Amino acid sequence: MIDGSALGAGGRTVRCGACGHSWHQMPEAAAPAEPAAAFEPAGAPPPAAPAEPALAPAQVPPPPIAPPPPADEKPRRGRRRALAEAEGAAGAMPRRRGLTRVLVWFLFVFVVAALVLGGYRYRNDVVRIWPPAMKLYELLKIDTDPPSGIGLRVPPETLRFNREAEGGMPILVVSGEILNESTAAQRITPMRILLLDKDNRVLRTELVKFEDRTLEPGKRMPFRTSIPNAPPEAAAARITFNLTGG
Structure with missing residues (x-):
């Protein structure tokens, strides 16, 4: 290996000692030097972060409503029971009606x-x-x-209506005959005498009772009764029988 410093900047011809081959050898390029680190003064504070612009207060949305907790089994059972009772009551109403x-x-x-x-x-x-x-x-x-008195009457032609004096006192005497027009024997019930004025208005009523007597069909029985202190306006009389026997 050839030292790079012996080749020089422009290189030189070299020969292999083993085979005798020769060639021009250039020196290898030097590796670039690493740049020096920038100088930072000791204790310098780090640069402050830029302040963020103030934001307008935003509308805060309401918190979401939590879903209701699941119903317990007892309330569900109670609702089912109440519903069943309501349905039973609704069905019972038509039956009751x-x-x-x-x-x-x-x-x-x-x-x-x-x-x-x-x-x-x-x-x-x-x-x-x-x-x-x-x-x-x-x-x-x-x-x-027929009740007692049914068929009993006083024929108008037998009725008499006279004013007399008895013991120095004026009295009104009503007389006539009671006829049984029915087909059965009749007990003679109390006879009611209605005193009338000339306009047939009732002025006074007198009740005449007979002893327990019975009148056979078609038979007649005379009667005579005195009415003291009769109204002077009395001009006629009408006779009926109390069919109830009172």
Whole structure:
């Protein structure tokens, strides 16, 4: 190996000692020197970072709402139970309404049946208490015993209306005949005498009771009664019979 300093800057011819070959040899280029490090004074503070420009306050978005925690199994079970109870109650309402309707109809039928059966069984008592019911029984072809007083009347031609004096006191005497026009014997019920004025307005009512007497069909019975202190305006009388026997 040939020393580079012996070749010189422009090189020289050299010969191989072994084979005798010769050639022109140039020196190898020197490696470039490394640049010296820049001098930094000891203790110098590092350069300050440039200040960032102030930013306008930005609108801070609200924090996201956390999703509700998963429902517990007990509340879910309670809701299912409440829903089932509500559905059961809704289904029970029509059943309750239907049951109420059936009970109302049953009560209505029971009342009607009781009225019909009672009205038939106690028809004579019904007629005695309320004589107009006799016409209803006649329309229904149901036989009844006529109440006392049915068929009793005082024929107008037998009625007498006179003013007299008794013991020095003026009295009004009403007399006539009671006729039984029915086909059955009738107990003579209390007779009601209505004193009328000339305009047929009722001035006074007198109730005349008879002893327990019975009048056969078609028979007559005379009667005479005195009414003291009769109104002087009394000009006529109308007679009815208390069919209820009171």
